[in-house]
């Protein structure tokens with residue numbers, strides 16, 4: 001099996017290493033020739049331009065930025081033949097799946113989203129979302145799901161629209177929180193000192209803040225601008241923050257306690273079967289907090 005990886009960025013290199021370790025033959029394509037030479041000196045991969053790379057491949061994995069996605073799909077579309085499988089790994093799904101259907105007239109396409117970053121060690125316990133849109137794609141998605149599950153990945157099959165709605169909460173909201181929190185924390189003159197005395201909860205907070213602030217701006221901007229209803233969710237967060245701030249400004253401990261009790265009851269109802277795991281996590285946090 002020969003796999004073409006299009007894009008030699010962080011995720012492209014991650015998947016090149018992953019498929020090499022799985023014993024596949026890998027060809028990597030990039031617009032950046034220096035990157036390809038360096039990669040060839042470090043890994044047992046072949047290199048080529050985009051159109052050449054797809055020609056001899058059984059599977060094609062598109063790993064370029066979302067902003068470059070349509071341009072790259074247009075470049076490779078004439079070289080795709082029947083029997084080839086073309087997948088993308090974009091963090092949004094409706095847009096790239098529509099683009100692949102629009103331009104790729106032969107072979108089969110499948111939208112995928114590995115919900116983890118390039119720092120991950122493998123796919124064990126990692127989430128993958130697959131977004132087939134017709135029977136042929138569904139059949140391939142089921143096979144791919146089985147293969148990933150044999151490697152202990154957590155695989156979810158759903159429509160591109162459902163994926164994007166979920167990712168507004170799963171990615172868009174934490175990115176927003178992280179960026180705003182980082183902005184607020186850096187207003188404190190003693191930020192470095194606060195990190196030195198950190199307990200578990202603060203460590204979680206500044207880790208999120210720093211991780212988001214240091215991420216690729218292009219990807220984060222694209223997600224903030226393309227995930228559905230995200231602005232509504234973020235506006236809801238601001239409204240809630242104002243509500244909580246007002247309560248605190250009223251200096252009424254009983255009102256704060258009442259609001260927290262209401263929140264706890266809502267959380268129990270929302271979590272259902274997962275409530276216990278949250279209890280355990282909370283106890284772990286308490287145990288490690290000083």
Ligand SMILES: NC(=O)c1ccc[n+]([C@@H]2O[C@H](COP(=O)([O-])OP(=O)(O)OC[C@H]3O[C@@H](n4cnc5c(N)ncnc54)[C@H](OP(=O)(O)O)[C@@H]3O)[C@@H](O)[C@H]2O)c1
Pocket residue numbers: 007008009010011012030031032035063064065066067068071072089090091092113114115116117118216219
């Ligand atoms: N990072 C994550 O945590 C993560 C997780 C899951 C999925 N993803 C998805 O993975 C994809 C790549 O993300 P990444 O983190 O690997 O980003 P990255 O490191 O910035 O890599 C982006 C790649 O896209 C290429 N590219 C950009 N513009 C191009 C253009 N006009 N023509 C051709 N190639 C172009 C870049 O080539 P050059 O090197 O020449 O600039 C590079 O190879 C994105 O679709 C993202 O949504 C990312």
